[in-house]
Amino acid sequence: DAMVIQNPRYQVTQFGKPVTLSCSQTLNHNVMYWYQQKSSQAPKLLFHYYDKDFNNEADTPDNFQSRRPNTSFCFLDIRSPGLGDAAMYLCATSRRLAFQGYNEQFFGPGTRLTVL
Amino acid sequence: AQKITQTQPGMFVQEKEAVTLDCTYDTSDQSYGLFWYKQPSSGEMIFLIYQGSYDEQNATEGRYSLNFQKARKSANLVISASQLGDSAMYFCAMREGGSTSYGKLTFGQGTILTVHP
Numbered sequence: 437d438a439m440v441i442q443n444p445r446y447q448v449t450q451f452g453k454p455v456t457l458s459c460s461q462t463l464n465h466n467v468m469y470w471y472q473q474k475s476s477q478a479p480k481l482l483f484h485y486y487d488k489d490f491n492n493e494a495d496t497p498d499n500f501q502s503r504r505p506n507t508s509f510c511f512l513d514i515r516s517p518g519l520g521d522a523a524m525y526l527c528a529t530s531r532r533l534a535f536q537g538y539n540e541q542f543f544g545p546g547t548r549l550t551v552l
Numbered sequence: 553a554q555k556i557t558q559t560q561p562g563m564f565v566q567e568k569e570a571v572t573l574d575c576t577y578d579t580s581d582q583s584y585g586l587f588w589y590k591q592p593s594s595g596e597m598i599f600l601i602y603q604g605s606y607d608e609q610n611a612t613e614g615r616y617s618l619n620f621q622k623a624r625k626s627a628n629l630v631i632s633a634s635q636l637g638d639s640a641m642y643f644c645a646m647r648e649g650g651s652t653s654y655g656k657l658t659f660g661q662g663t664i665l666t667v668h669p
Binding site: 467469476477478479481484486491524526528530532539540541542543544545546548 | 589594595597602654655657
């Protein structure tokens with residue numbers, strides 16, 4: 437089945453130790469998004485890729501970077517995780533439709549990041 | 553200003569009863585989309601239903617229906633015949649604009665629904 441996959445599902449890292457979260461998709465969607473969701477809060481968009489074009493949200497900290505080496509894969513790099521970066525990280529995809537619309541976003545299962 | 557407002561932090565419903573989850577939105581765009589997602593305790597976001605701003609009829613998907621009142625800027629989710637498995641967090645979300653928005657979603661704060669046996 438076509439889907440969005442995130443690895444790992446749970447990640448523990450130490451304060452200040454770089455960490456990379458992975459997302460892959462078999463939907464062949466041209467847009468990929470990364471969201472941060474803290475406990476009992478709404479998901480907050482960090483950035484997205486339209487094909488290879490990277491778009492950062494204005495309030496996304498510089499500590500967060502992303503790479504999209506091809507259509508299927510997208511990575512979230514946290515250069516120096518702080519305690520406040522502990523959260524669920526959700527990857528999502530969508531496809532541009534005819535007449536400039538977009539279909540709904542398909543989400544992966546998320547990676548729950550713990551910072552010790 | 554909040555673009556998506558969900559005023560019910562928590563809702564309770566008896567199994568097999570219907571429940572309405574409220575959502576109001578604010579936008580100056582003529583073209584926009586409204587979505588509802590379900591997030592169980594496991595964390596994945598599950599797409600439930602979509603309403604486009606130009607759609608004249610309310611969207612329905614199985615037990616889910618969206619009560620779209622454009623003039624009031626509300627997009628309430630109605631779940632009929634609630635099941636225990638419906639217990640989860642529910643998010644209302646809006647996609648504004650056309651191609652330049654790249655399909656970005658703005659989420660409300662969510663409503664925790666608990667279904668009692």
